Amino acid sequence: MNTFANGAAYVGREFVPIAQASISVLDWGFTRSDAVYDVVHVFNRGFFRLEDHLDRFERAMQARRLQPPEDRAQITAVLHKCVRLSGLENAYVAMVCSRGRPRAGGSRRPDDCENHLIAYAIPWIDVIPPEVQERGAHLWIASTPRIPDACKDPTVKNYQWGDLTSGLMEAHDNGFDTAILCDAEGFVTEGPGFNIFIVKDGRVLTPDRGSLHGITRLSVMELCAMQGIPASVEPIPRDVLEDADEVFAATTAGGIMPVSRVGKRILGNDRPGPISARLKQQYWQRHSQGWHYTAVE
Amino acid sequence: MNTFANGAAYVGREFVPIAQASISVLDWGFTRSDAVYDVVHVFNRGFFRLEDHLDRFERAMQARRLQPPEDRAQITAVLHKCVRLSGLENAYVAMVCSRGRPRAGGSRRPDDCENHLIAYAIPWIDVIPPEVQERGAHLWIASTPRIPDACKDPTVKNYQWGDLTSGLMEAHDNGFDTAILCDAEGFVTEGPGFNIFIVKDGRVLTPDRGSLHGITRLSVMELCAMQGIPASVEPIPRDVLEDADEVFAATTAGGIMPVSRVGKRILGNDRPGPISARLKQQYWQRHSQGWHYTAVE
Secondary structure, three states, X not given: OOOOOOOEEEEOOXXXXXXXXXXXXXXXXXXXXXXXXXXXXXXXXXXEOHHHHHHHHHHHHHHOOOOOXXXXXXXXXXXXXXXXXXXXXXXXXXXXXXXXXXXXXXXXOXXXXXXXXXXXXXXXXXXXXXXXXHHOEEEEEOOOOOOOOOOOOOOOOOOOOHHXXXXXXXXXXXXXXXXXXXXXXXXXXXXXXXXXXXXXOOEEEEEOOOOOOOHHHHHHHHHHHHHOOOEEEEOOEHHHHHOOXXXXXXXXXXXXXXXXXXXXXXXXXXXXXXXXXXXXXXXXXXXHOOXXXXXXX | OOOOOOOEEEEOOEEEEHHHOEEEOOOHHHHOOOXXXXXXXXXXXXXXXXXXXXXXXXXXXHHOOOOOXXXXXXXXXXXXXXXXXXXXOOEEEEEEEEEEEEOOOOOOOHHHEEEEEEEEEEEOOOOOOHXXXXXXXXXXXXXXXXXXXXXXXOOOOOOOOHHHHXXXXXXXXXXXXXXXXXXXXXXXXXXXXXXXXXXXXXXXEEEOOOOOOOHHHHHHHHHHHHHOOOEEEEOOEHHHHHOOOEEEEEEOOOEEEEEEEEOOEEOOOOOOOHHHHHHHHHHHHHHHOOOOEEEOO
């Protein structure tokens, strides 16, 4: 019996079973949500686009002036070891840098804090359950506006999910699977844990604002280029979403996930559209062929 | 030797020394900052305005649909016991309700989570150090705009401090003690952990937006009424702050804290103004007289 079978974590510079992985209730990563993170997935014992995720994690840490004791090589080794300890073939692997607590008690200065790294590998999570992906997700357009980019940079992956959680609760209240948020000007942004894509007249579009620069989003753009499908990042007014031919979501924790309903509108035949389905199929097929693959050591 | 001398906490339905008080790195209170909290202070072995803090905490939990197993009477008993165990005469006492984790693995629905209560009593914290309060705090007007009320209700006390932390880092970069944020329309809101007050022509003003309904703010309004000082809650454009006669901050963790500089502007004689000083003196004098006092049991 592997004690790490439910997941392996690295906290306080030690490896522990996930059930023991915790942080102080006084850590500013909790009390001020002063932390950045990233999530990479492992499929068939290999990381997908590991360097891209590490690049983004480093940019996020720099943006918030967070620096753990571990350098990039050590962070990489920690991630490999978490997966190895867990024995998981497919996994959700998180890296977090938290502000921590002031070295001397009483300080209220972020610069005085001892930043620290948390990492863990746990069994694969789908942001949208597989059976829902099969029929296509039902997407609610939330009334809660997305937090403006000027207040909080959405490209710095963070845990401040208040607006996303509000949108998600609205979606569930209305019998929908998940939500998409628009900003105060009525432009489409992202949902709780995923980027959104719209297919219209054979073109694939994704929002230029209020959104994470998703690594799966990047993969979608690459797949579109390979398939000869025109794709672009641009402002998307809400009515363009409502008038889409197809819609799909993209995230590390689930891949490419077709949507079959947007609000009261039923897309196509209430099933995943052809371009969404083709991209999803390509995404997983290329995974099997070792696309952007780094074997777990 | 009291093992609780550095603070006593209640987590996982048990009382533990503060050093052992932690939450799972998978708790949505951390990974989605999906939690609400409140802080009450203890002065001379008595809570200040305990029922007001509990009222606000309950409203916040309702707003986010959080409900721990403990009812109000049990939460009250937990707070008393944390303070009693710590042996502290003056303390910072926090109550937190976190979303927790889904009862069944894999769910992404907030409603499926097991909410839980965290509470702790630790030694008194001043948001602005006492020596800085003495000379008057130097306040930086941050360029980061406050998150709009429509995106995140500022009256629901939360840990999503990204904009406040950005403002605080700007302040420190510029050699200031702390920051005040304006919203995108240029109206004054609040700072990291405090409400702001402006004194102009003998009137006391505090913002009507982007701000917590502070319990100390309420105390200031009561003190103004007792002292015959006109006071109101209203929209405050940034130039009114810059043109103030006096400025002070108000928070549970520090009380009434005069400001002597706002950006490049030096107020009065670079020392706390007379109305601010009088309100501060009254605030603490009434504390000694048992104002809104609930003895720790």
